[in-house]
Amino acid sequence: MQATGDLAPVVTITSTPSMPNSPNIPPAMFGAGGPMLKRFDESTLASRINSGASSPPPSVKGIGKKVAKPDYSEQKIVVAMVGLPARGKSYLSNKLMIYLRWLEYDVKVFNVGQLRRTKARQKAQKLGVKEVHMADFFSHSNAQATQSRDSLAEESLETLIQWLKEGGNVGIHDATNSTRSRRAKIEARLAKEKGMILIFLESLCDDPATIAANVELKVSQGDPDYKDMSPDAARTDFLRRIKEYEKVYETITEPHLSYLRITNVGEEVSMSRINGYLSSRIAFYLMNLHIRPRNIFFSRHGESKYNVEGKIGGDSLLSPRGMQYAKALPALITDNIGEKPLTVWTSTLKRTIQTAQYLPYTKLTWKSLDELDAGVCDAMTYEEIEQAYPDDYANRDEDKFNYRYRGGESYRDVVVRLEPVIMELERQENILIIGHQAILRCLYAYFHHLPQADLPYIKIPLHTVIKLTPKAYGCDEERYTLPINAVDTHRPKPKTVKPPGTQSSTQRRYFVEDEEDMKAGVVA
Numbered sequence: 193m194q195a196t197g198d199l200a201p202v203v204t205i206t207s208t209p210s211m212p213n214s215p216n217i218p219p220a221m222f223g224a225g226g227p228m229l230k231r232f233d234e235s236t237l238a239s240r241i242n243s244g245a246s247s248p249p250p251s252v253k254g255i256g257k258k259v260a261k262p263d264y265s266e267q268k269i270v271v272a273m274v275g276l277p278a279r280g281k282s283y284l285s286n287k288l289m290i291y292l293r294w295l296e297y298d299v300k301v302f303n304v305g306q307l308r309r310t311k312a313r314q315k316a317q318k319l320g321v322k323e324v325h326m327a328d329f330f331s332h333s334n335a336q337a338t339q340s341r342d343s344l345a346e347e348s349l350e351t352l353i354q355w356l357k358e359g360g361n362v363g364i365h366d367a368t369n370s371t372r373s374r375r376a377k378i379e380a381r382l383a384k385e386k387g388m389i390l391i392f393l394e395s396l397c398d399d400p401a402t403i404a405a406n407v408e409l410k411v412s413q414g415d416p417d418y419k420d421m422s423p424d425a426a427r428t429d430f431l432r433r434i435k436e437y438e439k440v441y442e443t444i445t446e447p448h449l450s451y452l453r454i455t456n457v458g459e460e461v462s463m464s465r466i467n468g469y470l471s472s473r474i475a476f477y478l479m480n481l482h483i484r485p486r487n488i489f490f491s492r493h494g495e496s497k498y499n500v501e502g503k504i505g506g507d508s509l510l511s512p513r514g515m516q517y518a519k520a521l522p523a524l525i526t527d528n529i530g531e532k533p534l535t536v537w538t539s540t541l542k543r544t545i546q547t548a549q550y551l552p553y554t555k556l557t558w559k560s561l562d563e564l565d566a567g568v569c570d571a572m573t574y575e576e577i578e579q580a581y582p583d584d585y586a587n588r589d590e591d592k593f594n595y596r597y598r599g600g601e602s603y604r605d606v607v608v609r610l611e612p613v614i615m616e617l618e619r620q621e622n623i624l625i626i627g628h629q630a631i632l633r634c635l636y637a638y639f640h641h642l643p644q645a646d647l648p649y650i651k652i653p654l655h656t657v658i659k660l661t662p663k664a665y666g667c668d669e670e671r672y673t674l675p676i677n678a679v680d681t682h683r684p685k686p687k688t689v690k691p692p693g694t695q696s697s698t699q700r701r702y703f704v705e706d707e708e709d710m711k712a713g714v715v716a
C-alpha cells in the first residue's frame with residue numbers, strides 16, 4: 193500500500209501467478225475462492241445426511257411463503273467512467289450492470305455517445321440537418337463541438353441523477369470524463385445531492401491487441417457513427433478520434449476522489465477512498481474480471497435415483513443411466529478442451545461427485561453449489577407436495593423466484609449464496625461445473641443476463657453439456673447432448689406467462705427502443 197497525501201491511501205493490486213493450471217490468475221485477495229473451495233476427497237462423499245421424508249405429512253396449508261426483495265432504496269451510487277475510446281469502458285459498464293442486476297440492484301448505464309447519436313438522429317429527422325461527428329468533432333481545439341460534448345455529458349448526468357432520485361440504485365455514466373476539469377464538474381454537481389456516492393472508474397489499456405480488438409468491434413458492429421462508411425475509412429477516423437482525446441487525457445490522480453483504476457482488465461487495479469458495502473462490492477467484482485479467452489462448461493449430474501423416482505432434493509446416488517453419463521463425460525470434455533487446463537467444480541452432494549469421478553482434471557467441491565434446499569419438501573415428489581401443501585404448490589407456480597420452501601430456500605436465496613461462485617468464476621479460466629438444475633439456472637441467467645422471472649424455467653436438461661464462451665457483450669453458447677436417455681425434470685412455466693428466452697445476444701446495442709430511454713442515452 194502506498195499513501196498519496198494525507199488520508200488518501202491508494203491500494204494497488206497486481207495480478208500474480210497463483211495456481212498451477214492457471215498461470216495468470218490473481219490470488220483470491222478477499223476470499224471468494226481459497227478456503228471456500230474444498231479439494232475433492234473421500235470425506236465429501238459422506239457430506240450430507242439425507243433429509244428425506246419417508247412419507248408425505250398430512251395436508252398442511254400455507255407454510256412456505258413468498259419472500260420480498262431486499263430493500264436497497266438507500267443505495268445511491270454514481271459510477272463515472274474515465275478512459276480513452278476503445279479502452280473497454282462500455283465493456284466494464286455492461287459487466288457491472290449485469291452483475292448488480294443479477295443481485296437485484298436497480299442499475300442503468302447512461303451512455304453519452306448514445307445520447308449524442310440519438311440527438312443527432314432526431315435533429316436530422318426534425319430539421320433535416322445532418323451533424324457530422326467525425327474525428328474533428330472530438331478535437332479539443334474545436335470550441336463549439338467541445339461545448340456541445342460537455343453539455344451532452346452534463347445532460348446525461350442530470351438524467352442519471354433524476355433516475356436515482358426516482359428509485360435507481362447505481363447509475364453508470366459511460367463517457368470519457370478524461371480531464372480533471374470534467375471530473376471536477378461531476379464532483380461539484382454530485383456535491384449538491386444528499387446521500388449520493390460518486391466513484392470514478394478508469395479503464396486504462398496499453399495492450400495493442402486489446403485496443404485493436406476494441407477498435408474492430410466499433411468498426412464492425414454497426415456503430416451508427418460510421419454508417420455508410422467503408423471499414424477502412426471508419427477505422428482511420430476512429431483512430432484519429434482516439435488521438436484527439438489522447439492530446440488532453442489526464443489519468444485520474446486527484447487524491448480527494450473515490451476511484452478505481454483498472455489496467456488491462458485484470459492486470460492491475462488501484463483504488464482510493466472506496467468505502468462502504470456496495471462500493472466495496474463493486475470494487476471487488478471489478479478486481480476479479482479478466483478478458484482472457486476461456487470456456488465455462490455446465491453439466492448437471494447424471495440421472496440420479498431420485499430423478500427416476502420423481503423426487504426432489506435429497507442426496508441420492510446415480511441411476512445406472514447416470515453412471516453411463518459419468519463414464520461418457522470425460523471423452524466429450526477432453527475432445528472439446530484439448531490440451532488446455534481445466535478445473536472441475538462439484539457440489540458436496542454425492543450425485544455430482546459421482547458424475548465427476550472419471551474426469552482427469554483437478555476437482556474441487558463447493559458447498560455453495562449444493563442444490564436449492566427444498567426444506568420440508570425435500571425427498572418428496574411434486575405430486576406429494578401438491579397433495580400435502582396445496583397452497584404452497586400454487587404459490588410457487590405463481591412466483592417461483594420468490595417462493596421459499598419452509599425450512600429451505602428460494603431461488604433468490606440461491607442467487608445470494610452463489611455470489612462468491614460468480615466472483616470466482618470471473619477470476620478463473622476454463623471451468624467445468626457439475627451441478628444441479630436450480631444452481632445452473634442461476635449461473636446461466638447471470639452469463640446470459642436473463643430476467644429473474646424466467647430464471648426458474650430455464651431448460652438445463654440432464655445428460656447435456658452447455659459450453660459458454662464469454663465475449664465482449666454476452667456469451668456464445670453450444671450444447672452437447674449425450675445419447676443416454678434420462679428423465680425430463682423440467683416443469684414448464686404455467687401457460688399464462690410467456691416462455692423464457694434462452695439466449696441473449698453478444699452484439700453491442702447502439703440504439704434503444706423506448707422513447708424515454710432514447711432521450712437519456714440509456715443502454716439496456
Ligand code: SIN
Binds near residue numbers: 341345366368369
Ligand atoms: C461520445 O460522444 O462518443 C463520447 C463523449 C465523451 O467524450 O464522453
